Amino acid sequence: MLRYWLATARRLLLGAGASALVSGGAMAGVLIAEAPASWPGALAQGAAAGLSVGAALMLLIATSNTWRAARTAAHHGLALGAAAAPAHHRQMLRVPLVPGTTAYQLTDSVLHALKQVPNLRIEEVAEFTHGRLTLVYGSALGVPVRLSISIETGRDSATATVDARPTTTWKRLDGGASWSVLTLLAPHVRRGLEQHSGQ
Numbered sequence: 001m002l003r004y005w006l007a008t009a010r011r012l013l014l015g016a017g018a019s020a021l022v023s024g025g026a027m028a029g030v031l032i033a034e035a036p037a038s039w040p041g042a043l044a045q046g047a048a049a050g051l052s053v054g055a056a057l058m059l060l061i062a063t064s065n066t067w068r069a070a071r072t073a074a075h076h077g078l079a080l081g082a083a084a085a086p087a088h089h090r091q092m093l094r095v096p097l098v099p100g101t102t103a104y105q106l107t108d109s110v111l112h113a114l115k116q117v118p119n120l121r122i123e124e125v126a127e128f129t130h131g132r133l134t135l136v137y138g139s140a141l142g143v144p145v146r147l148s149i150s151i152e153t154g155r156d157s158a159t160a161t162v163d164a165r166p167t168t169t170w171k172r173l174d175g176g177a178s179w180s181v182l183t184l185l186a187p188h189v190r191r192g193l194e195q196h197s198g199q
Contacts, residue, residue, distance in 0.1 A: 004176070005066040007085035009058055011172055016058035024050020061173070068142050069176030076119060076180055084179035087172055088165040091182060093190050097158045101196040103131030106151045106158055111135075113192030120184060136167060137181050143167075143174040145181045149189060158196070162189055 028046025032039050073080040111133055115122065120137055123144070127134035133149040144167040151160045164182040166174045 001066060001070055001080055003082040004069055004080050004085055005062055007082035008065050008069075008173060009062040011085060012058045012061055016054040019057050020050040020054025022050075023053040024048075065173045065175050072142060072176045072180050076184055078180060078183055080176060084176040085173070087174040087178055089163075089178050089182040091162045091186050093160045093162060093186065093193065095158055095160075095190065095193045096197045097153060097156055098196055099156060101153065101158070103151050103153050103158075104129075106153065106160075106193055106196060107131055107133050107149075109195045110149060110151070110160070110189050110192035113188045113195075114185060117185065117188055120181065143171065143177040145174070145177050147181055147185060151193075158193055160189060160193055162186055 024046040026046075027049045028042050031042035031045055035042070069084060070080055073084070107128065107130070111125070111128060114135065122135050123138035124136040125134075126136055126146070127148075131151045131153075133151075135147045137145045137147060145164055146167045148163040149160055150163075151158060162182060162185070164178040164185075166178060
């Protein structure tokens with residue numbers, strides 16, 4: 001869990017630094033406006049206040065995000081690590097394929113396999129076409145997650161790109177929700193694809 005917290009804190013450094021700069025600059029500006037002669041002391045006070053604000057924000061956000069990620073991981077029986085910190089996760093799956101199998105057949109098999117997963121509920125099937133499947137998993141994770149699967153077929157193999165990210169694209173942290181979805185569902189996606197492997 002400490003590795004996850006550190007990875008989350010690293011992702012917050014830029015935002016925390018910007019907050020520290022703005023709040024410290026504002027405080028220094030007010031102090032200098034009140035007493036222009038004491039500007040060196042005002043700059044030092046502004047820098048100290050800015051650093052305090054930035055550090056407090058980083059600690060608060062990193063800790064709450066880590067707590068949420070630990071709860072999500074424990075609920076699904078996963079071990080939380082630094083790899084779970086980013087809000088966007090991708091995995092490539094490659095399986096042998098019976099010649100003549102279409103991308104639509106594979107997409108249908110994958111959707112059927114994902115519907116059988118008991119501990120994650122599909123809230124919306126956003127896209128279901130020839131070789132493309134997009135599902136939204138919802139509120140039980142804390143952050144809604146969009147799982148997109150793109151399937152390409154070759155002569156004797158199929159490649160699926162499985163992509164998990166929050167539905168809100170601006171999020172940089174999601175409490176491990178996207179990582180949990182991908183970790184839990186990638187084996188089921190593979191199982192759906194392997195129904196057409198001829199093995």
